[in-house]
Amino acid sequence: MSLSAEQRSGAMAQVVSDLRSFFFSSFYWLSFINIPRFFDSIFDPRRRAHLQPSLLLSALAVGTLTQGSDADKGASGRARALKLLESADGALQASLAAGWVDIGLVKAAWLIVYFEMQVHPLKSIERERSSLLLLDSLIRLFSLTTLDADVQRLQSSVSSTTNSRGRFGMNTSQTFNPYRYSGNNYSDAFGTVAPVEAAAASSSTLCNAPASTTHHVPDNLTLGPSTSPLVSRCNCAELAITHDSPTIQELAPSWSGTITWPKGLSEGELVKEECRRLVWATVTLTATLNAYTSVTGDDQGSRLSIKDPRNYALMFPAESIAMAGLPVQPNNVWTLYLRSMLLLQACERVRTDRTMCDADRAQFATNAWLEIDAVENALDQHTCGLESKSGFHAREMLFSARMCVSHEFQRYIPQVSTIGSKIFYRDKAESWLKQRMGVADLIWASLKEGRYVHTLDRRKPLLIYWFVSHIIKALMLWRVDSTFTIALVASKAFVKCAEYLMVFWPSTGEL
Ligand SMILES: [Zn+2]
Incomplete structure (x- = not known):
C-alpha cells in the first residue's frame, strides 16, 4: 500500500503526538530510554532501518492508552491501544522467530509488561504474568x-x-x-x-x-x-x-x-x-x-x-x-x-x-x-x-x-528493637501512613481541583493499582492491631482516590 505525501506526514504527526503522550505520562522507571536517541532512531532513516517495530508499537500502545480515560478518548482509545499492543506482541514474536534480537526487543518486552500493569479492558493476572516471564527470559537469554x-x-x-x-x-x-x-x-x-x-x-x-x-x-x-x-x-x-x-x-x-x-x-x-x-x-x-x-x-x-x-x-x-x-x-x-x-x-x-x-x-x-x-x-x-x-x-x-x-x-x-517490637513497628507504620496520606492528598487535589501535580494525574491508570495496594496494606495493619485507627483513616483516603480514578478508567477485568 502506498501513501501520499500528505498521508505520510499526517501519520508521522500522529505517531509523534502519541509518543509525546507516552513520555509525558510515563513514570520515572522508563528513564532507561534515552529520549534523544529514541527519537533519532525514528527520524533518521538509516537508524530507523534497525529499529525494532515492536519497540515503536509498544510505546505507541502505552501512549495511546494514556489518552484512553473516559475524560479523553474513552473506550475507542482503549480499544485502539489494545490493538497496538497486539501488533507489538506480534512484531516481537516475528523478530524472535527471525533471530533479530537486540536491546530494542528487550525494551519492547519491558513496555508490554508496563502496559499490562495498567488498568485496561483485558487486564488479567495471567496476561501480566506471561508478559513478565517473556521479559525475564529475554534478560536471561x-x-x-x-x-x-x-x-x-x-x-x-x-x-x-x-x-x-x-x-x-x-x-x-x-x-x-x-x-x-x-x-x-x-x-x-x-x-x-x-x-x-x-x-x-x-x-x-x-x-x-x-x-x-x-x-x-x-x-x-x-x-x-x-x-x-x-x-x-x-x-x-x-x-x-x-x-x-x-x-x-x-x-x-x-x-x-x-x-x-x-x-x-x-x-x-x-x-x-x-x-x-x-x-x-x-x-x-x-x-x-x-x-x-x-x-x-x-x-x-x-x-x-x-x-x-x-x-x-x-x-x-x-x-x-x-x-x-x-x-x-x-x-x-x-x-x-x-x-x-x-x-x-x-x-x-x-x-x-x-x-x-x-x-x-x-x-x-x-x-x-x-x-x-x-x-x-x-x-x-x-x-x-x-x-x-x-x-x-x-x-x-x-x-x-x-x-x-x-x-x-x-x-x-x-x-x-530495644524499645519493644510492637511499639517500634507501630511508630514506623504510622509515619509511613501519614507520608502516603500526604501523597494521596496531593493526588486528590490534582484530580478534584484541577491542580496539576506533574507526576500524578488521570493519565496514569497505574495509580489505581498503587491505591489498591495501599488500601490492602492499611487494612492489614489494622487487622494486626485494631486500635491502630489511623490505618482506617488512611485506607478511606486511598479508597476515595481509587474510586475517583475508576470513574475515568472503568474496567471489568482484575486489578
Ligand atoms: Zn541527594
Whole structure:
C-alpha cells in the first residue's frame, strides 16, 4: 500500500503526538530510554532501518492508552491501544522467530509488561504474568544482569588474590547480604564466578561492547555500606538529568529527578549503559509488583531469574557515571532507591523459601530490619529534594520490606528493637501512613481541583493499582492491631482516590 505525501506526514504527526503522550505520562522507571536517541532512531532513516517495530508499537500502545480515560478518548482509545499492543506482541514474536534480537526487543518486552500493569479492558493476572516471564527470559537469554562481570574493583584486586567478581550492582561485602545466612543454597550468593564469566561471554554479542578488556573501578567509587554518611551535603542535584537537559521537565516531567547519562561514550558503551538501565528498570518494576503481591500473597513472580542476586554482576547507573569521571557519592539517591528495591526482593524471596531453617530466618530478619533502617537514615540525610520527584517510591519499597519482615518473621523482631517490637513497628507504620496520606492528598487535589501535580494525574491508570495496594496494606495493619485507627483513616483516603480514578478508567477485568 502506498501513501501520499500528505498521508505520510499526517501519520508521522500522529505517531509523534502519541509518543509525546507516552513520555509525558510515563513514570520515572522508563528513564532507561534515552529520549534523544529514541527519537533519532525514528527520524533518521538509516537508524530507523534497525529499529525494532515492536519497540515503536509498544510505546505507541502505552501512549495511546494514556489518552484512553473516559475524560479523553474513552473506550475507542482503549480499544485502539489494545490493538497496538497486539501488533507489538506480534512484531516481537516475528523478530524472535527471525533471530533479530537486540536491546530494542528487550525494551519492547519491558513496555508490554508496563502496559499490562495498567488498568485496561483485558487486564488479567495471567496476561501480566506471561508478559513478565517473556521479559525475564529475554534478560536471561542475553545475560543482561552480568554485563559487568569483567569489571573489578581496584581495591579488591590489590588487597586480595581471591576472587572479587560478581558483586557489582549488589551490596559490597561489608554491607547487608540477605543470603549470607541462608545455608548452602545462597551462601556464596554474591561471589559466584563461573556462571558470571560464562554469561559475560554470551552477552557481548548483544551489546557490541568489548568483553575481553578488564576494566577497573577506582577506589573512590566503591559503594560504601548504607550507613556511610554523606560528605557534608549531597551533590545529587548536579547529577540529575535536568542539570544537562532542562527540557525534560516539559517532555517527561516525572523523569526530572532521574540520573543523567554518562558523556563521551562510544556507541557500544552507550548501548551497554542502556542495557544496564533496562535491567535496573526491571528490578524497579518487579519490586513494585512485589509491593503488591507481598500483601496479597501471590508469590508466583518470585521464581523470576531477575530476582535472584546470584545472577548479578552489574553496575548501578551512579557507578557508570562515576566511571565516566563525575564525582559521585556512595549513598546518592539513585543507589539508595535501587538498594530499597533489591532489599524488598530479597525479603520476598526469603519469605517464599520454604527450605530455610529458623536460625537462618532469624538472622535474615535481624539484618534486613537493620538495613531498612540504614537505607532510611541515609535517605533522610539528603538535601537535594529529589525524592519527592520519584513519589517517595523507595520509601514505599522499604515499608513493604518492613511489613514483609515483621509479618513473616514476627517472632524475631524483638531481637532488632530495644524499645519493644510492637511499639517500634507501630511508630514506623504510622509515619509511613501519614507520608502516603500526604501523597494521596496531593493526588486528590490534582484530580478534584484541577491542580496539576506533574507526576500524578488521570493519565496514569497505574495509580489505581498503587491505591489498591495501599488500601490492602492499611487494612492489614489494622487487622494486626485494631486500635491502630489511623490505618482506617488512611485506607478511606486511598479508597476515595481509587474510586475517583475508576470513574475515568472503568474496567471489568482484575486489578
Ligand atoms: Zn541527594
